[in-house]
Amino acid sequence: MQLDSVELFHLSMRLKAPFETSFGVEQDRECVILKVQGEGLAGWGECVAGQFPGYSYETAPTAWHMLKDFYIPALLAAPLQGIQDFRERIAHLRGHPMARAGLEMALWDLWGKAQGKSLKELLGGERPRVPVGVSIGLQDSTPALLQTVQGYVDSGYARVKLKIKPGRDLEPVRAVRQAFPELPLQVDANSAYTLADNGTFRAMDDLDLLMIEQPLAEDDLLDHVRLQAELTTALCLDESILSARIARQALEAGACRIINIKAGRVGGLAEAVAIHDVCRAAGAPVWCGGMLETGIGRASNLALATLPGFTLPGDISASERYYAEDIAEPLFKLNPDSTIQVPEGTGLGVEVVEAALQRATLRREVMRAG
Numbered sequence: 299m300q301l302d303s304v305e306l307f308h309l310s311m312r313l314k315a316p317f318e319t320s321f322g323v324e325q326d327r328e329c330v331i332l333k334v335q336g337e338g339l340a341g342w343g344e345c346v347a348g349q350f351p352g353y354s355y356e357t358a359p360t361a362w363h364m365l366k367d368f369y370i371p372a373l374l375a376a377p378l379q380g381i382q383d384f385r386e387r388i389a390h391l392r393g394h395p396m397a398r399a400g401l402e403m404a405l406w407d408l409w410g411k412a413q414g415k416s417l418k419e420l421l422g423g424e425r426p427r428v429p430v431g432v433s434i435g436l437q438d439s440t441p442a443l444l445q446t447v448q449g450y451v452d453s454g455y456a457r458v459k460l461k462i463k464p465g466r467d468l469e470p471v472r473a474v475r476q477a478f479p480e481l482p483l484q485v486d487a488n489s490a491y492t493l494a495d496n497g498t499f500r501a502m503d504d505l506d507l508l509m510i511e512q513p514l515a516e517d518d519l520l521d522h523v524r525l526q527a528e529l530t531t532a533l534c535l536d537e538s539i540l541s542a543r544i545a546r547q548a549l550e551a552g553a554c555r556i557i558n559i560k561a562g563r564v565g566g567l568a569e570a571v572a573i574h575d576v577c578r579a580a581g582a583p584v585w586c587g588g589m590l591e592t593g594i595g596r597a598s599n600l601a602l603a604t605l606p607g608f609t610l611p612g613d614i615s616a617s618e619r620y621y622a623e624d625i626a627e628p629l630f631k632l633n634p635d636s637t638i639q640v641p642e643g644t645g646l647g648v649e650v651v652e653a654a655l656q657r658a659t660l661r662r663e664v665m666r667a668g
């Protein structure tokens with residue numbers, strides 16, 4: 299396929315409510331949107347690197363640099379034979395998985411449109427809709443948290459994830475469990491603890507949680523093995539799982555029993571599918587994580603979550619949970635059974651609203667082939 303150009307957009311979008319995690323508060327979410335054009339078609343992708351290096355070392359500006367100076371020149375250097383061709387061209391470049399995943403997503407969208415297939419079909423997905431939950435950031439007080447949980451339960455979410463950090467963990471999580479005894483509930487620490495905090499997690503073992511996500515450092519599989527051995531609750535790894543190889547090793551070692559898959563974190567949808575396959579072979583359930591994506595990235599997450607190993611609800615909430623104005627249509631709505639319909643159209647199956655995109659754009663640049 300002959301490609302003509304790649305356009306980069308650095309966006310800042312105001313979240314409906316600030317989102318607080320153990321690494322900071324986000325009110326305006328930044329990301330980089332990619333538009334790849336060729337043969338009269340356009341493919342869109344979303345790079346999830348944000349404003350500051352809290353979740354990962356990548357930021358929207360570091361992604362911009364990698365895209366502009368390395369990945370896009372490699373892509374535009376020759377006609378594209380397929381996704382694997384792109385992956386091979388950049389395989390010698392170390393790190394920056396979010397930057398490469400954003401561009402790869404745009405290529406999947408373009409490829410799907412060229413083939414007349416949806417992303418779900420290209421990935422080998424099965425289901426027309428996927429089970430979803432909601433992730434709730436740290437709240438100012440326990441009453442505020444209970445109210446927020448109640449609001450999401452009332453709007454139909456059948457699974458809730460709570461963010462925790464040292465000092466804001468047992469008491470609020472216990473209160474939610476007490477108020478919602480039957481609610482499928484899980485917690486996410488975003489690496490904020492060490493093994494010395496094992497007492498906190500032992501106490502959580504009594505709260506009937508679906509899982510405890512990423513309690514310890516990203517590069518610390520060994521202590522996760524030790525912690526998992528002390529608990530009956532399953533540990534789930536997110537930040538630690540950077541590739542299919544690490545996923546296999548983490549499961550083999552017993553560092554976790556569940557894996558959160560984010561295509562952005564692992565360098566793209568192809569690697570995400572490889573992780574899914576490793577987990578499925580090992581009998582470990584997976585679910586699709588979220589990074590507060592716009593409708594572009596959420597369409598990609600929905601397609602990924604149709605693969606058969608995604609047996610747990612994803613962090614893929616309805617559009618209205620995130621932004622006053624999204625940049626893609628149609629908006630995703632929550633069904634009464636806490637699922638979301640997966641787009642059926644070709645590629646990602648969403649249309650970008652260019653006026654809304656422009657309103658959110660901080661800077662824009664076009665790079666052309668040859």
Ligand code: NPG
Nearest residue numbers: 353433587588589590591613614615
């Ligand atoms: O619904 O997209 C969503 C948010 C899910 O909690 C969520 N994401 O650590 O998984 C995470 C967290 C996150 C958000 C991480 C933004 C980084 C940036």
